Amino acid sequence: MKKIILSLALSGLLLSCNKSNDTTQKKTLVITSNSHAQEPSSIALQEIIDEYTKSNPEIKIDFIPGSSDYEETMKTKMATNSLPDIFATHGWSINRYKEYLEPLNDREWAQYVSPAIKPVITDTNEKFYVLPLDVDIVGLPYNLDVLEKAGVDPKTIKTTDDFLVALEKVKNIGVTPIYLGGKDSASIGNIYDWIAPGLIILTNDNPQGENLKNGIFDEKAWNITGEFIKTLKDNGYINRDALTGNDAARALGTGKAAFLFFGTSMIREGLTYNPDARMDFIALPTKERDQKSYFITGERLALGAWKDSPNKKEALDFLDYLAKPENISKMATANVLPTGLTNAKSDLGKFESSYDLGDKYQYVGFFDREYLPSGAWETLCSIGAGIISGQLTVEEASKKMKEDFDKLKNK
Template identity: 30%
Template structure:
């Protein structure tokens, strides 16, 4: 009996290595594509996962490893850039040329580039024709609002900052304080960063009489001119035109509050309208361009690339990475992704049925301006803007002190960027 057991165990041990070797061989035969994305909502990620699974089914020799790092994305990518060890495919999240350009493969030879929306040319192409990334969608940011509330109180969508302030005061007064006029999810500092970044363009760029492009680029900008945005935000807070928990409120609360008719305006766009409709179809969310600040100026969209797929130029699987991009650029797949994100596609041959389609059509002649920080601020200023907003709302710093802080950080980060650039060129 003992000899029989030993013989049986020996056979098992002989068989197991063979099975393991067979499995290892099969796994090794598959090439793994690693993808990093900044997609943040469940609907966006679920659709991306579904299309990825369809790609894997079509390409049985390729496995795709998806990663959604969330708020850690930028830090993780900085580390990987420093080590020159990037994912096979990654999201340039608005920095296709400026931050990631030297790491991206040229995609100009791909068929979908024939249908690249011309509005994205200055953002995703250079003068020699290099295409830096495939745009999954394109952003047109403004103000999201509860159309029910504006209709109830007979308020026209604001076109100027004065109109906006008047609308907020009317909502507070007529709702007897039951509705938050302008809601911030300040626990995530990007909510305040978005406010500063979005309104900085009409304050400092679009009006010819207040154009500070040259000064911002050459480092001579007087940051006292930025104080206006902090003054306005602080005024809103004093008049209780923003939520009293603006510093601690979380993005996860937004959909439910909007669905309960407790919010009038917010900075959040994307899938908000669609997500609110899933909870309460009677609440209609609209989106409008960013209001003008100076007299005589016009509202603008703030936009450019939102989600992209760039291929790392040194990827050992560059061929497969391009195959994945080609798959995602198929009109049917591109349409699915655009609709999942509630934003227009980056391709002219794709017409997505998105929640804000009527609003985008209504404002189709409104100019689209690039994100302020991507053109005029050094790398790292987005976080500084967000922290500054938190400190202002928490009464840690005054509007004037905020401008002084921004001036110091702007100078420090510019010098840091110039030093790093010099080191990279050595």
């Protein structure tokens, strides 16, 4: 009897040990994203994760969607070298996160990286560090119903002078030409980010691109950007509640505004307020007519693997799974953007032709990511708000920009 009891006890102990070993052997990956929980891309990514863990029960994945302080959180994690196994680089895979990421050139899917995104995510050694799920292509969203009423053909807007003429015509029919949402300061920063290339980079007269990349900030040249924002304000081309409003998608969709300095996702959101609205986007204008108008391209949702992750092999395996054409298609379709890999295709719906851009345009990266040091985005937002509120002159805004530029470039 004692032998039987001892045998049962040993069996239970072994079973307990086996269960313990099963638990310890299960790998847990942490994935973070800059997309908020309710965004279509977060929902799509969670669905892909669920499918992956079904087929790979030895892997557990904790997906943490983004929040408003995602950037600050990631800075803290970089400082302590305690990053997630996989994380979204929100446009900074090279200039901020490169030293923390595993190079991905040797992955099987690397051959399919889209030429529209490859220059943005590739360093001077021809290495890249993220899987681009889509390609962020930024133009100027507009409401065609408003523009037709104002007698404006959006396709004829090639220069900043053309743009200002169009804004005046919209103002004359009693509609707000540009809606800015100050509660989301991004739209104010976006004016700089989107217009600066056409004013001081893609220009025949004193282009500033190389200067900025070499750490040289010319206040006089920068004044051109501030003067443009002041012109918008002084001529009544922006909504009166630009520093407090938060209704951009509704304003565009319902015809209360003609243009937005927000991403093209606002078009999709605007349709929820008015499904019959005719909305699209155009290339951004340049100062000089002999320069092609341009689109901004960059990372919308790109994920990389932390090079020091204790689960690096598993992280890379998941990225390979995510890179399957059907998964890339699902992620890019969620953001209504072209795919980051050429062996996949997204469903762009009514915007299919809008993204068929061809070579008649120029393509540039996001201005703050290409030409300004990390952290300068907040300065763009604050000096833009200062000009709009009247608290800063153009010259004072340029001085503040130079001070922060010089301080941040040395960090």
